[in-house]
Amino acid sequence: MAVGKITFTKTEREKLAEVLWLLNWISVVTGAILFGLGLFLKIEIQKWQEVMSEQGILYVPHMLITTGLAACGINYVGSKICLDCADTNKFLRWKLVMMPYIVCTFFFTACVLAGALMCYSIRSQLEEALYLGLRNTMRFYKDTDTPGRCYLKKTLDLLQIQFQCCGNTDYRDWFQIQWISSRYLDMTNSAVVDRVRSNVEGKYLMDSVPFSCCSTLSSRPCIQHNLSNPGAHAHYDEQSQQLNLWRRGCQQALLDHYTGTMQSIGLTVLLIWLFELLVLTGVRYLQTAMENVIRLGDPDSESEGWILENSLAETACYNFSIIKTLGKCYQVDDDPNINVPTAAADQEAPSAQVQVNVTS
Amino acid sequence: MALLVVKFDLKKRVKLAQTVWFMYWFAVLAGILVLSLGLFFKIELRKRSELMDNNESHFLPNVLIAMGLIACGINAFGGKVCYDSLDPTKFAKWKPMLKTFLVFCMGFNALLIATALLCFVMRIPFQFTLAEGLKNGMKFYKDTDTPGRCYMKRTLDLMQMEFRCCGNDNYRDWFEIQWVSNRYLDFSAKEVKDRIGSNVDGQYLMDGVPFSCCNPSSPRPCIQYQMTNNSAHYSYDHYTEELNVWRRGCREALLSYYGGIMNTIGALVLLVTMLEVAVTVGLQYVDTSLSTLANPEDMESESEGFLLEKTVKETFTDIMAKMKAMGKGAKVEEGGEEGVATVS
Numbered sequence: 233m234a235v236g237k238i239t240f241t242k243t244e245r246e247k248l249a250e251v252l253w254l255l256n257w258i259s260v261v262t263g264a265i266l267f268g269l270g271l272f273l274k275i276e277i278q279k280w281q282e283v284m285s286e287q288g289i290l291y292v293p294h295m296l297i298t299t300g301l302a303a304c305g306i307n308y309v310g311s312k313i314c315l316d317c318a319d320t321n322k323f324l325r326w327k328l329v330m331m332p333y334i335v336c337t338f339f340f341t342a343c344v345l346a347g348a349l350m351c352y353s354i355r356s357q358l359e360e361a362l363y364l365g366l367r368n369t370m371r372f373y374k375d376t377d378t379p380g381r382c383y384l385k386k387t388l389d390l391l392q393i394q395f396q397c398c399g400n401t402d403y404r405d406w407f408q409i410q411w412i413s414s415r416y417l418d419m420t421n422s423a424v425v426d427r428v429r430s431n432v433e434g435k436y437l438m439d440s441v442p443f444s445c446c447s448t449l450s451s452r453p454c455i456q457h458n459l460s461n462p463g464a465h466a467h468y469d470e471q472s473q474q475l476n477l478w479r480r481g482c483q484q485a486l487l488d489h490y491t492g493t494m495q496s497i498g499l500t501v502l503l504i505w506l507f508e509l510l511v512l513t514g515v516r517y518l519q520t521a522m523e524n525v526i527r528l529g530d531p532d533s534e535s536e537g538w539i540l541e542n543s544l545a546e547t548a549c550y551n552f553s554i555i556k557t558l559g560k561c562y563q564v565d566d567d568p569n570i571n572v573p574t575a576a577a578d579q580e581a582p583s584a585q586v587q588v589n590v591t592s
Numbered sequence: 593m594a595l596l597v598v599k600f601d602l603k604k605r606v607k608l609a610q611t612v613w614f615m616y617w618f619a620v621l622a623g624i625l626v627l628s629l630g631l632f633f634k635i636e637l638r639k640r641s642e643l644m645d646n647n648e649s650h651f652l653p654n655v656l657i658a659m660g661l662i663a664c665g666i667n668a669f670g671g672k673v674c675y676d677s678l679d680p681t682k683f684a685k686w687k688p689m690l691k692t693f694l695v696f697c698m699g700f701n702a703l704l705i706a707t708a709l710l711c712f713v714m715r716i717p718f719q720f721t722l723a724e725g726l727k728n729g730m731k732f733y734k735d736t737d738t739p740g741r742c743y744m745k746r747t748l749d750l751m752q753m754e755f756r757c758c759g760n761d762n763y764r765d766w767f768e769i770q771w772v773s774n775r776y777l778d779f780s781a782k783e784v785k786d787r788i789g790s791n792v793d794g795q796y797l798m799d800g801v802p803f804s805c806c807n808p809s810s811p812r813p814c815i816q817y818q819m820t821n822n823s824a825h826y827s828y829d830h831y832t833e834e835l836n837v838w839r840r841g842c843r844e845a846l847l848s849y850y851g852g853i854m855n856t857i858g859a860l861v862l863l864v865t866m867l868e869v870a871v872t873v874g875l876q877y878v879d880t881s882l883s884t885l886a887n888p889e890d891m892e893s894e895s896e897g898f899l900l901e902k903t904v905k906e907t908f909t910d911i912m913a914k915m916k917a918m919g920k921g922a923k924v925e926e927g928g929e930e931g932v933a934t935v936s
Contacts, residue, residue, distance in 0.1 A: 241598075385811070390808055416826055421826075452736070454802070467778075
């Protein structure tokens with residue numbers, strides 16, 4: 233028994249072909265949208281690539297870009313095929329290509345689904361990459377004279393200003409690294425020397441943050457230094473402290489930004505996948521209906537279309553047996569076309585020799 | 593003899609009508625463009641109206657919006673007339689009002705040119721509004737507890753960061769005003785008392801700037817306080833230090849931003865004017881070619897289209913004569929009555 237059997241009249245077949253032609257063209261547009269989304273995501277990730285320790289997550293936009301291009305190509309071919317399918321004679325041209333085309337489209341649709349699911353699964357990898365990347369960027373904040381790192385200060389300042397965040401997890405991360413270069417420290421000053429000596433690694437640590445951590449929402453001028461000592465500042469109460477700097481960590485801010493973007497993109501890709509699935513089902517019905525019409529011989533008669541000829545289990549078994557046979561192609565079996573050397577052949581050989589002896 | 597005469601047969605007339613109809617649709621889009629430019633400019637002005645003391649003139653964007661709407665209306669009507677010109681019965685409906693419509697179009701085109709010129713000229717009064725507004729804005733920076741001014745600090749900080757500028761003319765403007773509120777000053781400290789005492793108005797002035805003046809491209813952490821005191825910071829010379837804070841003044845930055853917007857809008861309005869003149873000329877040719885049919889009954893006969901019925905000089909003298917006649921018409925009536933009175 234076939235799966236999803238539907239009977240089609242001639243007019244219904246022609247209508248189906250027309251509708252599928254239009255849907256395939258719409259799919260070309262959605263393929264272009266997919267390509268655009270991949271490109272947009274790639275640009276967004278590369279904008280802040282300096283604060284990510286590794287760009288492994290770039291495989292998501294690359295996947296979207298390739299699937300988008302593939303979608304455009306496959307659906308363009310599909311629209312051509314569907315246009316010809318309305319007429320039985322033209323269908324014969326495409327008869328042999330149809331089955332491989334449908335298998336190809338099925339795998340391609342699976343890739344689109346994989347792309348959509350990837351968008352949702354990226355969070356943990358991104359979290360790790362951001363944590364390590366931000367930690368390194370903060371460490372190299374002071375190295376504005378080292379080639380390769382001289383723009384990290386600017387990048388981190390702009391990041392903190394734009395995303396309204398400070399430090400990796402918290403503003404206190406800045407207390408644990410030296411973010412003022414030794415070039416600007418007066419080593420003859422005893423206070424400076426004391427600070428450097430009080431630290432195991434000889435770093436100049438202080439309880440202050442860069443200016444880019446300052447919050448624009450604060451009602452008082454920004455307090456950047458002596459942050460662990462609220463008493464050092466006039467009328468620096470709890471509320472002032474809350475509003476003074478950005479409270480959010482940049483890892484969280486960037487994570488939220490990218491997860492939000494990818495979730496919207498993932499949703500769009502899922503919708504595109506559902507649409508592609510619909511188109512694939514339609515093309516399958518059209519293919520089986522046209523083949524049945526040819527089998528029946530009468531172009532104007534009704535024919536049946538289905539998704540699978542036999543039930544799911546039987547089709548799976550059949551496909552497995554095909555794959556097994558492919559593996560066994562060099563082994564002996566009961567195919568009469570293969571020349572199997574048997575005892576009869578052995579007898580022929582000596583008789584040939586006897587003949588030779590006689591003639592010589 | 594008429595100006596710029598062109599001979600038309602049926603095929604040419606149809607082609608002309610179709611081209612002009614097509615151009616009218618472009619002109620409708622151009623009208624929508626002018627409308628949206630006006631709206632955009634209005635929104636941009638509103639966004640920063642606090643910095644201009646809520647005193648900015650919305651005259652230019654309002655004019656642009658009005659011109660955009662009128663352009664859409666005129667061009668839609670002109671397109672309909674062109675479409676109907678291919679059918680003599682429908683065209684007969686529009687024929688009587690075409691002359692006045694064309695005169696109205698010419699007037700509208702002149703107004704468009706005036707609007708474009710206005711875009712380029714408005715920069716000058718705008719400069720003064722900005723200067724005044726920014727000066728007051730900086731004065732109110734510290735008043736985050738006064739209703740009506742409590743967002744000035746935030747607006748100024750965001751503006752200085754976005755436009756990469758500091759102060760009105762340059763960063764030294766911040767040295768001349770008190771931008772730290774008295775609420776956050778410790779009046780028991782000697783240093784604070786000295787500073788306030790040294791000043792005539794009793795203001796707490798310092799050679800420091802807010803954090804939003806800091807330049808992220810600077811290789812060293814931002815020096816915001818004691819900026820003119822070289823010995824307060826290691827290896828620092830405030831005369832040669834260029835990357836520490838933004839050097840540009842905010843008045844200049846905002847002026848170049850808004851000036852750029854106004855110049856672009858002015859250039860686009862000029863282009864739209866050229867399109868409008870082209871469609872007006874096209875409609876004139878459509879109208880004249882259909883009025884001068886050699887054989888009024890036969891649609892396939894030849895006709896002539898022209899730009900002006902007489903030469904430019906003759907048309908001008910005609911218009912002057914008409915205007916004089918209209919002016920004298922009132923006088924003649926009065927004189928006639930008197931004459932009648934005297935005769936009787």
